[in-house]
Amino acid sequence: MKRSLTIVVSAGLIPFSSALAQESAPDAVARDAELVESTVDAEGVSLVDRLSEALGGGKVLFNNRFRVELADTRGRDSSTAVTNRIRLGYETEEIYGFRGLIEMENVSSPATDNYFVPATGEGTPTRTVVADPTGTEVNQAYVRYSHRDADGNALFELWGGRQRITQDDQRFIGNVGWRQFEQTFDAARIESTLGVEGLLLSYSYVWGVQRIFGPDGPNWDSESHLIRASYKFDDAFEIIGFGYLLDFEDDAPAASTDTFGVRAKGKINVGLGDYAEKGPKLSYDVTYAHQSDAGDNPVNYDADFVAAELAVSKSELGSATVGYQFLGSDGGNAAFQFPLGTNHKFQGYADVFLTTPAVGLQDLYVGVKGDLLWGLKGGITYHQFWSDEGGTDFGNEIDAVLSKKITENLSVLAKLAFFDGHNGQPDTTRVWVQATVSF
Numbered sequence: 001m002k003r004s005l006t007i008v009v010s011a012g013l014i015p016f017s018s019a020l021a022q023e024s025a026p027d028a029v030a031r032d033a034e035l036v037e038s039t040v041d042a043e044g045v046s047l048v049d050r051l052s053e054a055l056g057g058g059k060v061l062f063n064n065r066f067r068v069e070l071a072d073t074r075g076r077d078s079s080t081a082v083t084n085r086i087r088l089g090y091e092t093e094e095i096y097g098f099r100g101l102i103e104m105e106n107v108s109s110p111a112t113d114n115y116f117v118p119a120t121g122e123g124t125p126t127r128t129v130v131a132d133p134t135g136t137e138v139n140q141a142y143v144r145y146s147h148r149d150a151d152g153n154a155l156f157e158l159w160g161g162r163q164r165i166t167q168d169d170q171r172f173i174g175n176v177g178w179r180q181f182e183q184t185f186d187a188a189r190i191e192s193t194l195g196v197e198g199l200l201l202s203y204s205y206v207w208g209v210q211r212i213f214g215p216d217g218p219n220w221d222s223e224s225h226l227i228r229a230s231y232k233f234d235d236a237f238e239i240i241g242f243g244y245l246l247d248f249e250d251d252a253p254a255a256s257t258d259t260f261g262v263r264a265k266g267k268i269n270v271g272l273g274d275y276a277e278k279g280p281k282l283s284y285d286v287t288y289a290h291q292s293d294a295g296d297n298p299v300n301y302d303a304d305f306v307a308a309e310l311a312v313s314k315s316e317l318g319s320a321t322v323g324y325q326f327l328g329s330d331g332g333n334a335a336f337q338f339p340l341g342t343n344h345k346f347q348g349y350a351d352v353f354l355t356t357p358a359v360g361l362q363d364l365y366v367g368v369k370g371d372l373l374w375g376l377k378g379g380i381t382y383h384q385f386w387s388d389e390g391g392t393d394f395g396n397e398i399d400a401v402l403s404k405k406i407t408e409n410l411s412v413l414a415k416l417a418f419f420d421g422h423n424g425q426p427d428t429t430r431v432w433v434q435a436t437v438s439f
Contacts, residue, residue: 054095060439061089061103065180067434071115071128074426079115079123081130084108085180087139097147103140107132107180107214119213128428131351132180135214140164140184149195156192163187165204166342167228168263171287171307172244174342179212183340186210186222198232209248209340220251236266246339247295255339256297261289261305270312283311291336301334303327303360318370321381329360332389336360348383348397349417350428360388367399378402395422409439 065085072078089103115130116123122133142161146154165185167173176183186208192201204226211219225245232238240263247256264286271279289305309323325346329335335356338346347353347363362385369379379401385394397420403413415432419425 051095054093054099058090058092058099061087061091061101063087063436063438065434065436067132067180067432069115069130069132070431071130071429073128073428074421076129077124077127079128079130080111081115081132082110083132083134083180089140094146097145098143099146100143101140102138104136105139105181106136107134109134117213119217131212133214133217135181135216137181137210137215138162139182139210154191154193155195156190159187159189161186162208162210163189165189165226167202167226167242168240169285170342170345172242172259172261172289172338173226173340174345176212176342176344178342178344181212181214181217183212183342184210187226189226200228200230202226202228218251220248220255223247223249234266236268237264238266239264242289244340245294248339249295252339253296253298255337256293256295257291257337257339258294259289259291261287263287278315280312280314283309283313285309289336293334299334301330303330303334303336305336316371318368321365321367321369323365325361325363326388327356327361327363329358329388332359334358335388347385348419349399349415350397350419350430351417352397352419352421352425352428353385357387357394359390359392361394362386362388369401372402374404376402376404393422395420395425409437411436 063085064087067081067083067085069081069083070078071081085105085107087103087105089101091101092099109132112123112134114124114127115132116125116127117131117133118125118129119131120133140162142159142163145158147156148154162184164175164182165173165187166175174183185204185206187204187206189202189204193199194201206222206224206226209220209222211217213219224247225243227243227245228240229242230238230240242259242261242263244257244259246258265284267281267283269276269279270282271277285307286309287305287307290302291305292302293300304326305328306326307323309321311319311321313319327336335358337356343354344351347361353361363383365381365383367379367381369377372378381399383397383399385396386392387394398416398418400416401413402415403411405411412435413432415430417428417430419428421427
């Protein structure tokens with residue numbers, strides 16, 4: 001059998017060898033020229049050169065944030081968290097619409113015993129919680145494709161891999177950028193304008209959530225869908241519809257929810273005549289959403305969310321804001337939650353209400369912020385909290401922040417939160433001082 005196979009193969013090679021022998025030298029040169037030409041684009045640049053330009057002509061991403069956080073909650077020992085976060089990455093140049101990015105981050109601390117991270121068990125359990133564990137992880141690693149029209153405007157874009165996803169004000173989908181480790185998503189995402197000015201459609205399938213607790217923390221496997229559509233008529237009116245279908249399987253079944261909502265926002269000139277463009281602006285932002293349990297969530301519930309905010313602002317001066325948020329409860333059994341939101345931005349910087357109590361939460365707040373002397377920017381906000389179910393007074397909070405951009409690459413910030421708890425809610429005080437270098 002082996003001998004027969006050898007004879008057959010050898011016989012088959014005879015015509016092929018003869019054909020090669022009969023090919024003239026000029027024909028061979030022409031064939032090789034065609035192969036080379038096929039790797040050259042319309043501008044006469046070879047694929048090899050394009051790849052070299054894309055890889056070598058990219059940019060380094062660097063961000064270093066040093067922070068001291070002092071935290072004290074009644075009933076626990078105080079914490080002093082000294083942490084440093086280094087984020088280092090590289091993004092390639094675009095080649096035929098494609099570009100790639102990879103980014104690592106490391107968080108270190110000289111004394112983790114001085115605070116406590118319950119999600120990882122790091123630190124001293126009797127101390128006040130500070131959610132900044134240490135470690136090193138891949139923060140982002142994705143490939144992006146952009147398809148553009150003749151004017152260079154993106155008609156649609158695709159992302160695949162671990163990526164930062166933030167939508168709107170990050171109430172529902174955010175990166176929790178305040179913490180040292182940020183939240184990123186293992187996802188496939190598409191955005192498109194369909195060539196219509198003012199329109200933006202977005203869909204993401206998320207199969208993993210890299211949360212803020214570092215490489216050793218509880219990250220979530222996911223079968224989740226993020227759907228969003230917006231149309232901006234003009235500066236005065238933009239309408240947004242969204243649906244967030246979250247399923248975290250066995251990792252966090254209680255966080256599996258279906259949420260559908262609508263948001264309207266805009267900014268209106270208050271001044272008259274020639275003064276209109278330079279005068280004060282009135283901004284409004286209104287959201288309604290409905291949430292129900294999904295997947296293997298052990299609790300069957302339905303809850304509503306309402307947010308309304310008005311702000312008056314003047315460029316180079318500042319703004320004044322009043323707002324209200326209603327995080328509804330279903331009879332005290334469960335309440336509206338934001339599993340993937342940047343929750344530190346809402347309901348106070350003291351982080352008392354990162355998870356909504358089962359009886360729900362109402363938050364009435366007022367605040368001012370503005371440009372101060374010596375290039376400083378500052379703001380102060382007052383919150384009053386009470387429950388949805390039963391109207392129990394939870395307490396109040398004062399938040400203040402002061403920041404300054406010293407150079408193009410260096411900024412500093414100081415921040416304070418004091419929560420005065422009522423009816424069993426413990427008093428909490430947090431103070432931060434940080435410096436950030438980035439380029």
